[in-house]
Amino acid sequence: MNITTFKTLVLREYWENKSLSLAPIIIASVVLFAMIIGMFSAQSFIFSMGDASISFQNELNAVSEENLAEMKNAMLGFQYGVLLGPLTIGLIFVLFFYALGSLYNDRRDRSILFWKSMPVSDTQTVLSKVFSAFVVAPSITASVAVILQIAGLCILTIMAWINGVSAWGLVWSQSSLPIVIFNDFVSLILLSLWMAPILGWLWLVSAYAKKGAFLIAVFVPLGVILVEALVLGSAHFAQIIGDHFAQLEYLGESMVKLGHPFGVFKSTGFWVGIVIAVACIAGAIYIRRYRDDSY
Secondary structure, eight states: OOHHHHHHHHHHHHHHOTHHHHHHHHHHHHHHHHHHHHHHHHHHHHHHTGGGOOOHHHHHHHHHHHOHHHHHHHHHHIIIIIIIHHHHHHHHHHHHHHHHHHTTHHHHSSTHHHHHTSSOOHHHHHHHHHHIIIIIHHHHHHHHHHHHHHHHHHHHHHHHHHTTOOHIIIIIHHHOHHHHHHHHHHHHHHHHHHTHHHHHHHHHHHHHOSSOHHHHHHHHHHHHHHHIIIIIOOOHHHHHHHHHHHHHHHHHHHHHHTSSSGGGGGOHHHHHHHHHHHHHHHHHHHHHHHOOOOO
8 A cells, every 4th residue: 555645545534524623623612611711700709708718728738638549530530521521522423424424425526536537446545534533533632632631730720829729739740641641542542443333334334325324324223223123022233232332431431440541452342343343344445446436
């Protein structure tokens, strides 16, 4: 595979799909604005306490001696849950609609005829989209998340200074920032890999559907669940989907409790999902290669 050509294809995906970068920036801006409003509201409440206000530094010393681990977990929960969480949800939606339209839109607007005339294989084209979903989009979101987390820590620092509290003891020493930054990138890439069977199915539908790709992608699995329930009286397919979504919660918990997201590798369902995704991606390449889109 020609690396220069592949790099050009990946850049094409970035420039044609601005949502990969705009979505996390918009979400981060909303979260940051909400944090600033929250800071002013909280500080107004503290000022309104007047003489009844507690000694925040003494309170910090008492907590740091008795519940240092709880403080660190609370800070990690803030960084992962409040700051990274909305970006994670946004990434899921971005990847869903990106994969669904990536092989469908160029057939709908007939631009596929131009790209098929270029010396680029269908395998390279599909794999550039896979790389964009599994590496580029998570990396962009993680970069935005790091900026947002640093901004959030700065806001907490300002509040600490205003209230005469050591910002280092309350904020930065509890933040584990290098580990958090590492986990941001790794966890979002693992999130995209967790979505691999879903994205693989969407790429397969995107390559196959002539129209109504969204309806096919959503209602075919729902139809399978319904038929299984009515004919067989079971819900195995729905249970498989439910078990797979349960891994997402475990991915977040492992970052706080274990300090890393690699616990998901122990899940058999994670690896089964990768295999399913590979099969679906191979099917999408086959359909795109041999389908006649000239009419």
